Structures are given as structure tokens and as C-alpha cells.
Amino acid sequence: MALKYVTEGNFNNKNVIARFDFNVPLSKDGSGKITDTTRIDSALPTIKYILEQNPKKLIMMSHLGRPDGEVKMKYSLAPVAKYLAEVLGQEVLLTESCTDRSIKTIIKLNKQKLILLENLRFHKEETDGNDEFAKTLSEYGDVFVHDAFGTAHRKHASTYQIIKYFPNNSFGGFLLQKEVEALNKIVDKPAQPFIGIMGGAKVSDKIKIIEKLLVSVDKLLIGGAMAYPFLKASGHNVGKSLCDDEDVKLAKQILASPLKQKMIFPIDHLCAENPDGAATHINKLDIPDDQMGLDIGPNTIRHYNDILKSAKTVLWNGPMGYFEKDNFSKGTFAIAESISKLKAFTLVGGGDSVSAINKSGVSNKISHVSTGGGASLEFIENGTLPGVQALKFGVN
Numbered sequence: 001m002a003l004k005y006v007t008e009g010n011f012n013n014k015n016v017i018a019r020f021d022f023n024v025p026l027s028k029d030g031s032g033k034i035t036d037t038t039r040i041d042s043a044l045p046t047i048k049y050i051l052e053q054n055p056k057k058l059i060m061m062s063h064l065g066r067p068d069g070e071v072k073m074k075y076s077l078a079p080v081a082k083y084l085a086e087v088l089g090q091e092v093l094l095t096e097s098c099t100d101r102s103i104k105t106i107i108k109l110n111k112q113k114l115i116l117l118e119n120l121r122f123h124k125e126e127t128d129g130n131d132e133f134a135k136t137l138s139e140y141g142d143v144f145v146h147d148a149f150g151t152a153h154r155k156h157a158s159t160y161q162i163i164k165y166f167p168n169n170s171f172g173g174f175l176l177q178k179e180v181e182a183l184n185k186i187v188d189k190p191a192q193p194f195i196g197i198m199g200g201a202k203v204s205d206k207i208k209i210i211e212k213l214l215v216s217v218d219k220l221l222i223g224g225a226m227a228y229p230f231l232k233a234s235g236h237n238v239g240k241s242l243c244d245d246e247d248v249k250l251a252k253q254i255l256a257s258p259l260k261q262k263m264i265f266p267i268d269h270l271c272a273e274n275p276d277g278a279a280t281h282i283n284k285l286d287i288p289d290d291q292m293g294l295d296i297g298p299n300t301i302r303h304y305n306d307i308l309k310s311a312k313t314v315l316w317n318g319p320m321g322y323f324e325k326d327n328f329s330k331g332t333f334a335i336a337e338s339i340s341k342l343k344a345f346t347l348v349g350g351g352d353s354v355s356a357i358n359k360s361g362v363s364n365k366i367s368h369v370s371t372g373g374g375a376s377l378e379f380i381e382n383g384t385l386p387g388v389q390a391l392k393f394g395v396n
């Protein structure tokens with residue numbers, strides 16, 4: 001069954017209930033200022049499209065932060081309602097809670113077209129995937145739209161269970177569509193050669209995706225602190241580098257597979273005695289006892305760039321070093337620069353890789369920068385997500 005997107009829906013004179021990911025970062029000073037509006041901005045094409053179809057009401061829902069099932073006003077969606085009203089030029093009514101008895105009356109009234117339900121995660125039923133809670137939310141709308149790609153890997157009430165109540169009337173939004181189509185290019189017969197680049201800090205977080213990728217990639221380039229458990233597992237000295245015993249065990253497991261031949265590791269390193277130190281070039285595999293590896297070295301950059309030259313598909317997750325420190329950002333930025341010049345389908349996914357690519361200033365030259373973080377990695381691991389499956393096949 002095909003997934004239906006908003007362009008196939010009929011919203012004219014309907015109450016549309018839509019799930020977005022408005023989980024934006026707020027200023028730590030308690031002023032409620034949104035420090036990065038990207039997530040709201042990414043939802044605007046879907047919101048504007050629905051409004052152009054002349055619905056009766058658009059009822060928007062989202063979570064913000066981790067209030068853990070309790071009403072904590074620092075996680076109120078009030079700043080989001082204010083920002084939406086500004087960018088859409090229309091009033092946005094924020095409800096007192098998402099299960100307020102008055103919501104049904106408000107929907108019947110003619111005043112505001114745009115309603116934002118207060119934070120779904122003020123109720124633990126949301127993350128529990130509670131059916132009654134999903135049913136209550138579903139009663140606000142005639143049609144359901146899912147555009148919260150960043151939470152589509154969760155079986156929550158508003159991202160999954162609710163779809164049960166809209167068996168023929170559930171649609172994916174434009175953001176979800178863009179993400180699914182881009183990720184399908186990686187999952188579904190990627191153009192060859194397909195080169196994966198994995199960095200970041202922990203093997204345990206990424207073991208499943210490494211195992212999955214090793215089947216489909218031609219080569220998997222490893223960088224960042226991710227490299228040291230593999231080097232240690234191969235008998236090399238990693239000095240004081242980040243390297244957890246559990247990760248060394250997992251690395252040994254992966255290296256026991258014949259697919260290990262596809263893995264390429266750093267051949268030199270930038271090191272220091274501590275992350276605040278100046279960079280020393282260690283031009284060999286072994287890192288001295290008093291040093292920690294904090295970036296890939298220049299020979300590794302050259303080697304990786306050579307491999308990348310012929311790529312037709314590139315997937316990158318995780319920085320090549322401690323890129324937040326200028327002394328150790330060269331590897332990450334060099335790889336960002338080099339993939340931005342390729343004539344290939346390039347996809348960057350996962351929180352830190354996205355901030356690294358934004359910091360390097362080449363994000364507009366990447367085919368797709370996935371905003372999904374966990375959701376995009378899970379999509380690559382499993383070839384789909386629960387929220388996407390539910391839109392396609394429904395929920396029993």
C-alpha cells in the first residue's frame with residue numbers, strides 16, 4: 001500500500017488534526033525565547049498548504065522537552081504559539097491542556113482557525129501510547145496529518161495509535177515526505193559506489209546501524225572516537241583516547257565478520273594530553289600512553305577524500321573528531337567540504353553531524369540534511385519507521 005501525502009487529502013471545510021515536531025530549544029535563562037526555530041520552520045510548508053485548502057480548523061499538536069507526564073510550565077508550547085502567530089500572520093489559540101473538555105466547544109466556534117494543543121507530554125498517556133488518550137485526540141479532527149518525522153520512530157499516542165481512528169483519512173506531511181523519500185534512496189538500492197562515513201563517540205549506540213550498513217556499502221570510513229575501540233580491538237595502543245571496554249567488545253564482534261574488509265580506519269591522528277591542549281600530529285596507528293586521539297590526521301583526510309571521489313551515494317553520521325574545539329575540527333570540516341563537492345546523492349543525518357555540517361557552512365550543498373536524528377538512523381536500520389508503517393497500513 002502506498003503512503004498518502006497531504007496533496008492527496010481533501011481538507012476543505014474539515015477539522016484537520018495534525019502532529020508536528022515543535023520540540024525547539026529554549027533559552028536557558030527562563031525567558032521562553034526560542035533559540036533555534038528550524039523545527040517550526042520545517043513544518044510551515046505543510047501548515048500553509050492545509051490552510052490554503054480552506055479547512056474549518058487546523059488543530060496542531062506537539063511535544064516539547066521531557067516533562068515526564070507532568071504539567072511543567074517551563075515546557076509550555078506558549079512560545080511556539082506566539083512564533084506561529086507571527087510567521088503565519090494569524091491568531092493561534094493555545095489550549096490549557098490537550099484534553100481540555102472545552103476544546104470540542106472551541107472547535108465548534110467560529111473564531112480562530114488555528115488551534116495549538118498544549119504539550120502532549122504533560123500526560124504520560126502520550127509516551128505510553130495509551131489508546132483512550134489517542135481516541136480523545138482523534139475526536140478533535142475529521143482528518144489526520146503526520147508531519148513529525150523526528151518522532152515517527154516512536155509508538156506514541158499522537159504519532160501512532162491515533163492513526164487507528166483515521167483508517168482512510170491519514171496523510172503524511174511535506175517534511176515527512178521529504179525525509180522518507182531521501183532515506184529511501186539510501187535504503188533502497190543506493191547508487192554505487194555507496195560510501196558510509198561513521199564517526200562520533202559510541203560504538204554501542206551505533207552498532208546496529210554499522211552492521212546494517214556493512215551489508216549495503218562498498219566502504220565504511222570510520223572516524224572520531226568511534227575509531228579507537230576498533231584500533232584497540234586490533235591490538236593497537238590508543239593511549240588516553242575515549243575508549244570504553246564495552247565498545248572494544250562490540251568492535252571485536254564486528255571485526256570477526258568477513259564484512260570487516262569494507263571498513264577503513266584512520267592511519268594517523270591529531271592528539272593532545274587533554275581536549276584543551278594544542279594538537280600534535282601522531283603519524284602512525286598507535287597513540288602514545290600520555291596522549292588522547294581527538295581528530296583524524298592529514299593523511300587520513302587525504303585517504304578518505306580519495307575514496308570519496310568516486311562515490312555516487314554518501315551517508316554520513318557522526319563527527320570525525322572533537323569538532324567543538326577549533327584545534328580538532330579540521331577532519332570533520334575537511335570531510336564536510338569534500339562531500340559537498342561530490343556529484344553524488346549525499347545524506348547527512350544525526351544530531352551532531354547536522355550541527356557540524358551547519359558549522360562548516362556547506363549544508364546547502366548536501367543533497368539532504370536529515371533533521372530526524374534518532375528517527376533517520378532507525379529508518380536506515382529497519383528500512384522504515386512505526387509511524388510511517390502506520391500511515392501505510394493502519395494500526396489494529
Ligand code: AMP
Nearest residue numbers: 200201202224225293294318321322323
Ligand atoms: P555522537 O553523538 O556519538 O555522534 O558523538 C558526537 C560527539 O563525539 C561530539 O560531541 C564530538 O565532539 C565527540 N567526539 C568525536 N570524536 C571525538 C574524539 N576523538 N574524542 C572525544 N570526543 C569526540
